[in-house]
Amino acid sequence: MDNHYDVVIIGTGAGGGTLAHTLAPSGKRILLLERGDYLRREPENWDSRAVFVQARYKAPEEWYDKDGQPFHPGAHYFVGGNTKVYGAILFRLRERDFGEVRHHAGISPAWPLSYADFAPYYSRAERLYHVHGERGSDPTEPPADGPYPYPAVTHEPRIQQLHDDLARRGLHPFPLPVGVRLDESDWEHSACVRCNRLDGFPCLVDGKADAHVVAVRPALEHPGVTLLRRARVERLETDGTGRTVNRVVVDRDGVREAYSGDIVVVACGAVNSAALLLRSANDRHPDGLANSSGVVGRHYMCHINSALLALSKTPNDTRFQKTLGVNDYYWGADDYEYPLGHIQLLGKTDGQMLRAGAPRLTPGPALELAARHAIDFWLTTEDLPLPENRVTVDRHGRINLSYTDRNTESHQRLVAKLRHLLPHLGCRDRLLPNTFSRDARIPIAGVAHQCGTVRFGTDPAESALDVSCKAHDLDNLYVVDTSFFPSSSAVNPALTAMANSIRVGDHLAERLGVSLAPAVPAQVAGERVPTGAAR
Template sequence: MADTMDADLIIIGTGAGGGTLARALAPSGISILVLERGDFLPREKANWQAEAVFHAHRYHTQERWRDGSGRSFQPVTGYHVGGNTKLYGAAVLRRRNEDFVARNHVDGSTPDWPISYADLSSHYDEAEHWYHAHGLAGADPTEPLRGNYPYPPFTHEPYMADVVRQLERAGLHPFPLPLALNRDEANPQLSACIRCDSCDGFPCMLHAKGDAETCGILPALQYANVRILTGIRVRKLLTNPKGSRVESVEAESPQGARRFHARVVVVAAGAINSAALLLASANALHPRGLANGSDQLGRNYMCHLNSACIAIDPRRINPTVFQKTIAINDFYNTSGKADFPFPLGHIQNLGKVTPAILKAQRPFFPWPLARWAAEHSVDWWLTTEDLPRSDNRVSLDADGSIRLHYQPTNEAAHKRLVGGWKNILKRLGYPLVFTQRMGIEAVAHQVGTARFGTDPGQSVLDINCKAHELDNLYVVDASFMPSISAVNPSLTIMANALRVGVHLRQRFAQGDWKIQLENG
């Protein structure tokens, strides 16, 4: 280990995992260096311009990846302080109890997790407080036992309140969608969030979204022991001669090549880029990639089966501005049909589709058609669980670029969810229902690739998200997940980072790395 340390702990990446961990460890006195490939996302008028966000992809990377067949594609992902939470929809749902144990699906079963819901429950509580979570405990019949949300649910606008009544009359159980937004509904004039139509998928110009920059990195930087360097692209982790510890972090910066040293290194670059980094760090003692003695690194990639749905009632104009307030889990654990005894998935509102969003995503639409469709639509997002498969994986091409081998699973369940929801919407009075399935480029819900477990032969990380084979290497983004569930992964990433933070504080306090803490 090098004598000169840049920090006690280096965190690579600032998304839901890295940003949350930085804040969790900041009060401990541990010196923390955060390395971010991108920069702070600029606050500018284009933040709320659909053409810039959805067509020009102003805030997404321009790099190209390849699929398993060698086809080049542009991934819908970005490199900023806050990671992909800067553009997420801010839906923050807990995994169900059933999501932590093996569960049968039409295409197979999910594995057991080495921890249970109870192990994350208190960390879910803390993450919800940090990220301004709004919701109503007990409203979702599938949600596990919990206390009250920090903030009451977002109220429905009149049109959406009527949709709730229609769904209830149809025998369904809609509930307020949990949202991570900085708003006090009782005192809107004092709130950052203004319930605008540029939330879901947009950066927030007002910093009202509960993202990992505003709720993780910025609070962490209030402590003198935490610093951040942006524009730093980490290329490789180098180990000591025994291959038992990470000794240094090799990176590129605008000023040229740099090397950083710390007692502990935490990777939090996202499930795809974290796997790519560890694969690129192969050496003589780790020939298949760092922490890859099990040959599981990069494997078991999962991404939700997602479809957008636009339902149009030509007789009713929908004047809603902030639409994303409803969720339905009636089909989360079962289809409700004897001939298909498997889960289907989760349904929630999209942010209100506007004419500008439709035109940005479908440039061939004439403006009058885009305006008419948006005025008469109610918009939904449908999610089905993907299953871990060894052949669904991240690998590196000879030039070091990312190749994503991926074939989705549970497609029969997703088709039933989409088809069943279309039928329900038509019965509710929406004769025109259109859906669009997301493709391989939609990687916002990427998980897997470095799953944790108790068996080093079948997992990459141990129960504390430390690499089995290296004493000071941790991974705290969505890579650790053995299964994806059918709810948005962000809150679970945040809660797990808090859990790992407790473990790291204990290790430092015990002197595992010969560090004397000033506090905590």
């Protein structure tokens, strides 16, 4: 009986961690299983050589591509999951993203729910994750019930100049929605110190609003919530009917353990969640759990992303650079009828980061000079949910990720739009590869925006989950990471995963017959709670 819980949640990132926070006040026994440990706070957290060149915090494992070639995925197994190193840009999907969207390379399908169904949960997720922004400045922004919980993070001088130059070209640059525990009116008590180590780094001072800091840690203050670290779930087993998951089999520090729950929730990330369901095949579910439709593992999406560097003619001394975005090309352009995508700034690079992305470049003063003049851009085009882009598990238990992107014409046009703007932005007229890849395009190992492998829907023949993210085939199995996405949109997926977890949390509370207190973030000392928000 000690190993039985009301709810077992596998994974502690944007999905699992947020769900734990939502359910924690219920008084129910909740078990969190995390395959990693706490990410150690150490000087290397902010050491670009340790993080980018030595890949100190990446998972030490190999996956295999469609040609059978091994690669090291950009996965991070810690309490808080990949949010420990994410850039904390927390967008709502655009309202039109929930409908069918026609692209140059195909059709992005409609979701079974509308933006209106998600809107109140987006608002709750923005409060929980301390999102700073400015309503009305983004021309594609969906309607909201009020302002952002916290004011937009201010631009530093070179980025303010960039904003003004873009505006003079007739564009509509806007402050990015950033999840940071920041109070620019009270630096003495602000957790965030506005450093140049937000994007891709763990936060040494807990200034980043990651799932560990704002969700898991407060959840553990409730007596019914238990966290087991270094607990890798090997498989899920069902009872004789095949309708109920009755055993969660775990390898914990090399020891095999088993747990059970009235409700079992998978939140391992789109690749690992699909792999777990596939590994859990049995006589009743020969193709894997929740997979009578055959869609588990299929429709993998990760966005078509490029990391690009513009060279400013004047030095760019910005530290906290990730404050500006452009969505004027999100739905197309005057010379192109199909959506192009989204442009945002990356965190500020240094010479070590440039060397990690382009090791053939000469190390030393030349790279440092380039980094000092760099303005770093991240470009995102929607990825399409193709069934042949899929996760499989071979007989050795290895993860195979077969992926080919198709919507490249739109992405190339988005890159060209930015390149043509450069002479008007005080920059040289060419774009260079940035930190994350040798040729600017993010390679298959870049899985930060992974989604779509266990899609939800109303038709059990076409989807693995229902609209509450419960498996069609089982009575007590849910999936709450970005696996449930039917399409990827062209904005960062994290906030949608968080909002969905709150939505599913409300559903589970109703199923369990309990009421929940509103999920509200702990206040940072000195940080102003928005007017009307509960403390």
